[in-house]
Amino acid sequence: MDEIVPFDLSRLILGDLPPLFLAEVALRVVIILVWTMVLLRWIGGRSIAQMSVVEFLLVIALGSAVGDPMFQPDVPLLPAMLVILLVVLFDKAADLMLARWRTAKRVLDGGPVEVIRDGVIRRDGITARDHGATELMEKLRLAGIRNLGQIDRAYLEPSGELSVFLRDRPIAGLRIVPPIELAERDPPAPGDPGCCIECGRIASAPVTTCESCGEVDWTRPRQDD
Known part of the structure; x- marks a missing residue:
């Protein structure tokens, strides 16, 4: 393992990753969120108690995105910050869809x-x-x-x-x-x-x-x- 230089700004912000990797991060977030949403929608309300599917997914996504860059030296901050931003934006967009379109609520949360x-x-x-x-x-x-x-x-x-x-x-x-x-x-x-x-x-x-x-x-x- 290479020696870690404290306060190395290059490693702290982006690590050894090329800038185009940020686009890959965005794609990974979308794929994982959609895939996890499909799975949570499949298991339904039985396993998530009083939380909606969107809220439950937000907790899972933020838990991983916030935790890893705190103690993993090989996890740069910028991709993690992008993940957190995209997760929050996804949640806000889902809230707007749930409030405005009944069809979106049936798709995301199901119905009685x-x-x-x-x-x-x-x-x-x-x-x-x-x-x-x-x-x-x-x-x-x-x-x-x-x-x-x-x-x-x-x-x-x-x-x-x-x-x-x-x-x-x-x-x-x-x-x-x-x-x-x-x-x-x-x-x-x-x-x-x-x-x-x-x-x-x-x-x-x-x-x-x-x-x-x-x-x-x-x-x-x-x-x-």
Whole structure:
């Protein structure tokens, strides 16, 4: 390793890199930002909690861009400063697009997905966000929901949060308190309707395979006040 000369302005500002390398840095930033955005959009709001995709990406990009030039002698300041500037400008441009164009918001942040309608879990909705019925029921219990029959509509928001709208009058549905895994099995009596333990769909007797989710295990529908 060559001896490092302290306060060597040539190494400090640009290092041994040609000036045209700054253009390559700009290209690298665009490629990495777009690629990472695509991947974050693919995993959706489930893994980034309440942060938007743009905000999450900004934290990752700035963390690397700001950290490396602080202690790496072979990382010149000027390319790192250009990276930070481009990341911030990218974030500002994304904010403007999100504020002005609804299409841009759908592309960058996604949109809400309906996961429950009339007390029944929509399989296509939870699949679109890589959720399972068990995970959704956990979120409902955390929101104070005891029975799917209490719910009129529920939506998974782009942030990963769950928006729940209750019915004025609860109907019979799948009781999720206590959790199904801890509750005693209560199969419907012969000739009685059954409630699917996976999605909450109520079917008339005889019950066999749920038409909504393919589940074969049933319980009695219950009604909570």
